[in-house]
Amino acid sequence: xxxxxxxxxxxxxxxxxxxxxxxxxxxxxxxxxxxxxxxxxxxxxxxxxxxxxxxxxxxxxxxxxxxxxxxxxxxxxxxxxxxxxxxxxxxxxx
Amino acid sequence: xxxxxxxxxxxxxxxxxxxxxxxxxxxxxxxxxxxxxxxxxxxxxxxxxxxxxxxxxxxxxxxxxxxxxxxxxxxxxxxxxxxxxxxxxxxxxxxxxxxxxxxxxxxxxxxxxxxxxxxxxxxxxxxxxxxxxxxxxxxxxxxxxxxxxxxxxxxxxxxxxxxxxxxxxxxxxxxxxxxxxxxxxxxxxxxxxxxxxxxxxxxxxxxxxxxxxxxxxxxxxxxxxxxxxxxxxxxxxxxxxxxxxxxxxxxxxxxxxxxxxxxxxxxxxxxxxxxxxxxxxxxxxxxxxxxxxxxxxxxxxxxxxxxxxxxxxxxxxxxxxxxxxxxxxxxxxxxxxxxxxxxxxxxxxxxxxxxxxxxxxxxxxxxxxxxxxxxxxxxxxxxxxxxxxxxxxxxxxxxxxxxxxxxxxxxxxxxxxxxxxxxxxxxxxxxxxxxxxxxxxxxxxxxxxxxxxxxxxxxxxxxxxxxxxxxxxxxxxxxxxxxxx
Numbered sequence: 103x104x105x106x107x108x109x110x111x112x113x114x115x116x117x118x119x120x121x122x123x124x125x126x127x128x129x130x131x132x133x134x135x136x137x138x139x140x141x142x143x144x145x146x147x148x149x150x151x152x153x154x155x156x157x158x159x160x161x162x163x164x165x166x167x168x169x170x171x172x173x174x175x176x177x178x179x180x181x182x183x184x185x186x187x188x189x190x191x192x193x194x195x196x
Numbered sequence: 197x198x199x200x201x202x203x204x205x206x207x208x209x210x211x212x213x214x215x216x217x218x219x220x221x222x223x224x225x226x227x228x229x230x231x232x233x234x235x236x237x238x239x240x241x242x243x244x245x246x247x248x249x250x251x252x253x254x255x256x257x258x259x260x261x262x263x264x265x266x267x268x269x270x271x272x273x274x275x276x277x278x279x280x281x282x283x284x285x286x287x288x289x290x291x292x293x294x295x296x297x298x299x300x301x302x303x304x305x306x307x308x309x310x311x312x313x314x315x316x317x318x319x320x321x322x323x324x325x326x327x328x329x330x331x332x333x334x335x336x337x338x339x340x341x342x343x344x345x346x347x348x349x350x351x352x353x354x355x356x357x358x359x360x361x362x363x364x365x366x367x368x369x370x371x372x373x374x375x376x377x378x379x380x381x382x383x384x385x386x387x388x389x390x391x392x393x394x395x396x397x398x399x400x401x402x403x404x405x406x407x408x409x410x411x412x413x414x415x416x417x418x419x420x421x422x423x424x425x426x427x428x429x430x431x432x433x434x435x436x437x438x439x440x441x442x443x444x445x446x447x448x449x450x451x452x453x454x455x456x457x458x459x460x461x462x463x464x465x466x467x468x469x470x471x472x473x474x475x476x477x478x479x480x481x482x483x484x485x486x487x488x489x490x491x492x493x494x495x496x497x498x499x500x501x502x503x504x505x506x507x508x509x510x511x512x513x514x515x516x517x518x519x520x521x522x523x524x525x526x527x528x529x530x531x532x533x534x535x536x537x538x539x540x541x542x543x544x545x546x547x548x549x550x551x552x553x554x555x556x557x558x559x560x561x562x563x564x565x566x567x568x569x570x571x572x573x574x575x576x577x578x579x580x581x582x583x584x585x586x587x588x589x590x591x592x593x594x595x596x597x598x599x600x601x602x603x604x605x606x607x608x609x610x611x612x613x614x615x616x617x618x619x620x621x622x623x624x625x626x627x628x629x630x631x632x633x634x635x636x637x638x639x640x641x642x643x644x645x646x647x648x649x650x651x652x653x654x655x656x657x658x659x660x661x662x663x664x665x666x667x668x669x670x671x672x673x674x675x676x677x678x679x680x681x
Contacts, residue, residue, distance in 0.1 A: 115278075115475060115477065117280055154273070154479075154480030154482070155480075155482075155485060155486065157485055159485060160271070160485050160486045160487060160488040161485065161487060161488055161491055162248065162249070162484075162485050163248070163249050163250070163251035163254070164217075164222065164248045164249065164250055164251065165251065165252075166215050166216050166217050166250050166251065166252035166253070167216065167217060167222060168216050168217040168222055168223065168224035168225075169217075169222040169223075170224075171221075171222075171223060171235065171236030171237075172232075172233075172235045172236055172240075173233060174230055174231060174232040174233040174235075177232040177233075177235040177240060177350065178232060183345075185347065186231070186347065187230055187231040187232050187233070187349075188231050188232070188340065188347030188348060188349055189232070189282075189347065189348040189349075189350075190345050190346070190347055190348075191282045191345065191346050191347075191348060192345060192346070193341065193342070193343075193344055193345050193346050194281070194282055194339060194341065194346040
C-alpha cells in the first residue's frame with residue numbers, strides 16, 4: 103500500500119496546494135507512516151470480527167426533544183461576513 | 197427503419213423526516229424560522245462537538261422500511277462522507293455507507309398513482325418498483341445564491357434526511373410519476389413526512405439513460421436535478437429521453453453529466469460533466485456507536501399503519517363499494533378516515549361514497565380546501581344521508597341542504613327546519629294535489645289509461661311542482677296509480 107500512495111491525490115482531496123519540494127517531502131514522510139502502521143498486518147486476526155468500535159456497546163440515543171442553543175446573533179458572532187442573518191461566503195457555483 | 201430506444205430510469209428520493217429536533221442535536225426542526233436561529237456547536241460543525249442519534253428518526257426510517265417491505269438490518273451504522281462545500285462546515289456529512297438501515301423492498305404502483313391522462317394505458321399494471329436501499333443521513337445547510345456571493349442558513353443543517361434509492365427499474369416518465377405519488381402517499385400514511393415536493397420535504401434526483409431496443413447494456417447515465425413537483429419530474433424525464441434519443445439517432449454520443457431542469461423553459465441544461473468518480477473516502481463515523489434495531493423493532497411493527505392498498509381492499513370487502521371508489525378514498529388518508537367515520541352512522545356506505553367522491557370533493561376543490569378544512573363533519577354528512585334515506589327530504593333537496601351545510605357548518609336537521617323543507621308525507625294533502633294534477637291534465641290521464649304507463653311520470657312531475665318539491669315522490673307515485681287505477 104505505501105508504494106501506491108500518491109501524495110498529490112491526497113493533497114487534491116484535502117484541497118491543499120503543495121510545492122514540488124513539499125510533495126517530495128510529504129510523499130516520503132507519509133509513506134513511512136503508512137509502512138509503520140502496516141506492521142499491524144502481521145497480527146493474526148483470523149478469529150476476530152471486524153469492527154470500527156472499541157466501546158463494545160450500541161444504541162446511544164437521544165429522545166426527540168428540542169432545546170434552544172444559539173440565537174442567530176450568537177451563531178454569526180465569528181462570521182467574517184454576514185447579512186440578513188446569513189453567513190456570507192464567496193459565490194458558490196452549483 | 198429507425199431504431200427504437202428504451203429508457204431506463206432510477207430515482208433517488210430524499211425525504212425530510214417529521215421529527216421535532218435534528219438528527220444529531222436538539223435544535224428544533226422548523227421551516228421558515230429566522231436564519232441560523234436553530235443552531236448549536238454540533239450542527240455548525242464546531243471542532244470537538246459530538247453528535248448523538250435521534251432515536252425517533254431511526255424508528256421512522258425503520259417504519260418506512262417496513263411499509264415498503266424492506267429487509268431491516270439488525271445492526272446498522274453511520275459513516276462519514278468527506279467533501280468540501282460551504283453548506284457543510286464539518287467537511288463531512290454523516291451518512292450510511294455499507295450498512296444502511298433498510299435494503300431491498302419496493303414501491304407498489306397502483307392505477308390512480310399514474311398521471312390522469314395515462315391511467316387508461318398503463319404499461320405494467322400492478323408493478324412494484326424495486327428498491328436498493330433506504331438510509332438515514334443529515335441534511336446540509338440551505339444556500340441562497342446572490343449576484344456575487346452565497347448566503348448560508350444552517351437551520352436545515354443536521355436535520356434528519358432519509359434517502360430512498362430505487363433500482364433502475366422504471367421504464368417511463370409516467371411510471372416515475374406513479375412511483376413518486378405512490379411513495380408520497382405511503383410516507384404520509386406512516387406519518388414519517390409530509391413529503392411535499394414544493395416545500396422541499398421530498399426532493400428527487402433522476403438517473404436516466406436510453407438504449408437501443410434489443411440490447412441489454414445500459415446507455416450513458418445522465419442525472420437530472422432541481423425538480424420540485426412530481427409533474428415536473430415527468431416533464432423533465434420526457435424531455436431528457438427525447439433529447440438523448442435525438443443525439444444518439446444522429447450518430448452523436450452522450451457524456452456522463454449532471455443536468456438541471458428548468459420547468460419554465462421546459463428543458464434540461466448542462467450543470468457539470470462528471471470528470472471522475474467522486475472519492476468521498478467513506479469511513480465509519482467514530483463519534484457514533486452502531487445501532488441495534490432489534491431494541492425498537494417490536495414497537496415499530498405495531499406502528500405500521502394499514503397501507504393504501506390494504507385499505508382499498510378492506511373498503512371493497514366491508515363496505516361493498518366499488519374498487520375505483522375505494523381506491524380514490526384510500527389514496528388520501530384523511531379522506532379515507534372521513535369516509536370510515538361517516539360510514540359508522542349510515543347503513544348505505546355506497547351512497548356515502550358517492551356523496552363524498554362527487555359532491556364533497558368537487559365542493560372542496562371549488563373552495564380550494566382540503567378535507568381537513570371541511571366544515572361538514574363526517575357525522576353531519578351521515579346524518580344528512582339518513583334524513584334523505586328516511587324520506588324526510590328528497591335527494592334534490594339533500595344537495596341544497598348539503599351546500600348550506602358546507603357554507604355554514606350547521607346540522608342538516610337545523611337547515612331543513614329553518615328552510616321548511618320537510619317533505620310532505622301527509623297523505624290527505626298529497627292526494628288533493630294528485631287529484632288537482634289529474635283534473636288539469638286530461639290528455640296525460642287518457643294516455644296512461646290507454647296503456648302508455650310512462651305518462652304517470654308527467655303527472656308525478658306536476659304534483660312535485662305543485663308541492664314545491666316537498667312531496668315524497670314515492671308516495672305521490674302510489675297515490676297517482678291508485679287514483680288512475
